[in-house]
Amino acid sequence: MPHEQLPPLGLLSVGGPLIDAGFEVELLDAEFGPMALSAIIEHAVAAQPDIVMMGHSGSTSVHVTIVELAGMLKQRMPDVTLIYGGVFPTYHWEDVLNECAAIDYIVKGEGERTTTLLMQALSTGSGLLEVDGIALRVDGAPFATPAAAMIEKLDDYRVGWELIDHSRYSYWGNMRAVVVQFSRGCPYLCSYCGQRGFWTQWRHRDPVKFAQELARLYREQGVELINFADELPTGSRKAWKAFLEALIAENVPLTLVGSTRTGDIVRDADILHLYKKAGVIRFLLGIESYDEAVLKNIKKGATTSEDQEAIRLLRQHGIVSMATYVVGFEEETDADYWRSLKHLLCYDPDQIQMLYVTPHRWTPYFPTVANRRVIQTDTRKWDYKHQVLATNKVPPWRVILWVKTMEVIMQTRPKAIWRILSGRDPAFAYAMRWYTKIGRRVWFHEVAEYLFGTRQIKNGPSLAKFWGASLHENEEALAKKKKKVIAIKASSVS
Incomplete structure (x- = not known):
């Protein structure tokens, strides 16, 4: 729809908590234009980021573009860390890490808490495997940590509206x-x-x-x-x-x-x-x-x-x-x-x-x-x-x-x-x-x-x-809160 554009809520939702955690965040909405991949690369190179996070609307259709973009980014900025999140990589994480060497980490499921914890781990250089809800390579092979717990109180994380x-x-x-x-x-x-x-x-x-x-x-x-x-x-x-x-x-x-x-x-x-x-x-x-x-x-x-x-x-x-x-x-x-x-x-x-x-x-x-x-x-x-x-x-x-x-x-x-x-x-x-x-x-x-x-x-x-084989047995991407059970042993009274 020419001249009609909606903001990328997913990226804004991740951006707000990152800002609150002390990270410097910039949002590039490449849908405007839409931007050519070469223009996206030039913008990223000029910004000199430590980390590039990529996401897209829809479940499947833009994944091919993400892979192409990731390769171009790594070619121009070999030391940049690339993080990919969203519905498609949540389920296809193993395929993505096997087939796209340029992507370093995948955030599985909702991203507000997980992305912030991942960024903090990357900043300190330790504890990556303790971050639930991510996929990465361990000894060269794709590896996923346990599913992250769902965010029960959605109001705990704010949308970064100031990014647009x-x-x-x-x-x-x-x-x-x-x-x-x-x-x-x-x-x-x-x-x-x-x-x-x-x-x-x-x-x-x-x-x-x-x-x-x-x-x-x-x-x-x-x-x-x-x-x-x-x-x-x-x-x-x-x-x-x-x-x-x-x-x-x-x-x-x-x-x-x-x-x-x-x-x-x-x-x-x-x-x-x-x-x-x-x-x-x-x-x-x-x-x-x-x-x-x-x-x-x-x-x-x-x-x-x-x-x-x-x-x-x-x-x-x-x-x-x-x-x-x-x-x-x-x-x-x-x-x-x-x-x-x-x-x-x-x-x-x-x-x-x-x-x-x-x-x-x-x-x-x-x-x-x-x-x-x-x-x-x-x-x-x-x-x-x-x-x-x-x-x-x-x-x-x-x-x-x-x-x-x-x-x-x-x-x-x-x-x-x-x-x-x-x-x-x-x-x-x-x-x-x-x-x-x-x-x-x-x-x-x-x-x-x-x-x-x-x-x-x-x-x-x-x-x-x-x-390939169905992944429907892993349809639920987040860990539910475990129900608390109290067992009471009652003694008989005569």
Whole structure:
């Protein structure tokens, strides 16, 4: 999206604790431009860092770029230490250390505490193997220390907002914007989710302190738009309601967008007016499929009736519903796509986002499709917006034809157009117009890319052969707090 850029929350979250621990930190957001790799190298050389930390959004697609960048950095600065963190290296740490000699350390799982401890160990030159949650080479071979304990009190670590110029970041039509996390994790067991196990367990910040932070960002930095990175910010009704009430009390005109589950919307039918009053304008809902059998197989833990009711309730309160719909979970036929379209029309969401299933090696979904053929071996395309697995009954060209046709029908049906033009709720109408404008640009870009830029292979390897053995048994990246048990021996009394 030209001229629209969101700040890198992951790196800011690591940067804040490092600053508080006394380290000098600079953030280079290479997404602006985006910068050419050569420009990134020149910037790094000029800064003369002792350590370069690299991270990226998404689970897989930017890893190839990280490897290339790491090699270039080490070539120009042989003595610099390179640290790599994020979802992909957390699970693929052994492969990364075997295949990329330039990367020295990997931070596994959430990084605030682990990265700070690693930096302190590197500063003193000792105790590296005592830092939980890292991977490194010992005697030339990849080695991982025990999993780090999850951060139970998220408010113990602050986001390093001072590392960015807020005026450079915008979203939702040039509204000054930030990405935030109220919570981490998800208690549900969706088998294809690449994030749930990374956070291991659902936790949330202090609702009042979080509302105060958002209000401060508005008053001091002019932030207008809050984009939630949470998988499930509404996971606790009590905590979410407390946050909404605290933010309403702050009396700041913020616009909130995020993702949640349809079940939480139905659960909160009686407090959706608080959602609206606090500034919530859109929630992305993971519909995933209309087929109850598919929902059961992927352990979605939702029902089609619940999905429809959530969409109705959001619209009733002037909140835009965006339904994500994933194709490729199973070997669909043309008839399946036709039924999908009919069900989506029946659901009647305000907006739709069509995605392709992307099997991550560390998820329980991976072994269930290990024998399916890979048709996209360029992992830079493993981003949910490109077909990566073959559907034997429908060729790739017809899959994208179905997907793009469904998008056009959903976004240009009379009901959708009326919601854009009616203007009864200015914020709602604006949200519809903005997404339609962005969606139109994306639609043509994806069609052109498929026709002129995508290279798919006909007889690709199986998924298992392409990625290797499943890592789903190590899906939980963090160590949970051990439950304390008190054993009491009682003597008999006569």
